[in-house]
Amino acid sequence: MIVIRVLFLLLLLFAAPFLYGYMLLPAYNKKRGAYTVISCILVGRIALWAVFFICLLPCILKGVHFDTSVYIYAVTAAVLGVIMMIIKRMTEPKNKELKVVSDSREPFGKKAMWLWILVAVIFVIQIVLAFVFMSPDGDDAYFVGESVMTVSDNRMFMKDAYTGYSTHVFADIRHSLAPFSLWMSMIAFLTKIDASLISLTILPVYLIMLAYGVVFVTGGDIFKKSMTARGAFMLFAEILILFGDYSRYSMENFMLLRSRQGKAELAAIVIPFTFWMLLNISKQLEKEKKPGLKRFVILICASATACLCSSLGAFLYSLFMAAYGIIMAICYKKLKLLFYFGASCAPCVMVAVMYLIF
């Protein structure tokens, strides 16, 4: 029984995002190995979080039971997945997936090998430390409490997470409109693994892995041709993150010590992921190519995920897109980019309006 639960957990955390990302990524390149797999998982994870947010929000506001909401989400995600697969089959030529990247990369030598071994060792140490050590934070009383309570009560935001007393979804609209903790509840509900274990032990480790995945693919895009440079980039990033306790408010502190909180995901995954996407888009623009519809869809998903993670996500994400949108529009002399980036913030605008209304 436990084996089935673990397998299902791996399906939800890795296989499903991979499949989603495979269909959404602009180009699936067989030869890029780990980079491509991790890119697929990241893009798919962001997309699934966006679908989760869009499905759950009306359910929360309408007071729908949690289990019904999860089934709605599961069916929606499956249907969207099938639609994307059909679109992908119809629009992309068969042999494009096997397109081989031009082999102008430097060969994977001894130096690169030792660097990457060191990167892998530090990464594994990091994961082990996240399992072995606990880092309680006062805010967990709310977020993890909400996650655990949702599974046991089957209601969403209808009880006070701190005490268990009855309340109403509109009593704390700020958290109701940023229901990241319910995603943890959903994982617990579907896998039948204890919600506390999922929220405090298993998912924080998974989320730290995702955060490192974003750093990995960013380095992979910056130093496409040199595995040694990429290895050095990853090593420096790992050191900066591991020694990032210079402030209680740093992104690194949130990423490693408070990864079960939605705002940590915003800081450590969503915003760096968006940075990676913008880097890709900028490279496309520099080659005088269009960013494309798929990247636009991914940005919209990132925008929705930002809103899922934190009540401030809508504002921060929009500001981030505005900053880079304005700069790119000026540098590439393409005013249309402002509309492209502005439109991708549609979920943020929608959530901002809801905050004002409620």
Add this chain to the structure above:
Amino acid sequence: MSLKNYMGTGFVILIFVVCLFYLFLKEKRKTYRIMFIYGPVFILAVFILPVTAKLMESLSEESIYWRLLWLLPVTVVISYCSVKLLMETKGKMRIAVGGALAVLFMVSGRFMYFNENVSLAENIYHVPESVRQICDAIEYPGREVMAVFPEELITFVRQYSGQVCMPYGREIFTTDYYIQNDLKQAMAAEVIDAGELCRLSWEKDVVYIILDSEKEIQGSMEENEYDIYGTYEGYDVYRRRNVDLENWYAVH
């Protein structure tokens, strides 16, 4: 104050700013100038604007203006700049520079797991073992139970069990204004007044009272209808006498 909170020791942010200057002088490619220089500078400029602070403070009751600095790609910029610096060196010099940079980053920050809030996990749930044992002992299948806990355990209880409710939670300790709560005061007293505590607890339909075993109690919990139920990891659990949890229902 917000920038100071975020900067902490300040060295990493200083390194970040130095990297911005270095890239401004050395980086020629448009994409990387946009992503690593212009973007962060724009964000910093927006952060400094007084109107931004006012807008962010109006969005939330807490002071979270510093979260805007999460938009700065500090780790990516510093790592990129470091690799770029390494690429301009060769042979043993490269290894020496790489090592020096790694050491610089280590001493500029602080090892995450030396943080005072980090400790060895007492169980796989990452909650204090006392909370786990107490909640397992007092949970009742199919219904919630009301229990009052010492302050140091309050934040963990509902992270472990959604079935254990409390008359007050963490919110009572985190608001800016003082909340008058007689039960909380009775629990926090240096010497517990058993009569007063039991009376106030029962007014809130509390079935279980959890107290530190070392706590001095004036009077008798048993005389006030709370019998000792068990001792778990240094905490005594008292249960209200004659409460049949299967048939007893209290509205919360």
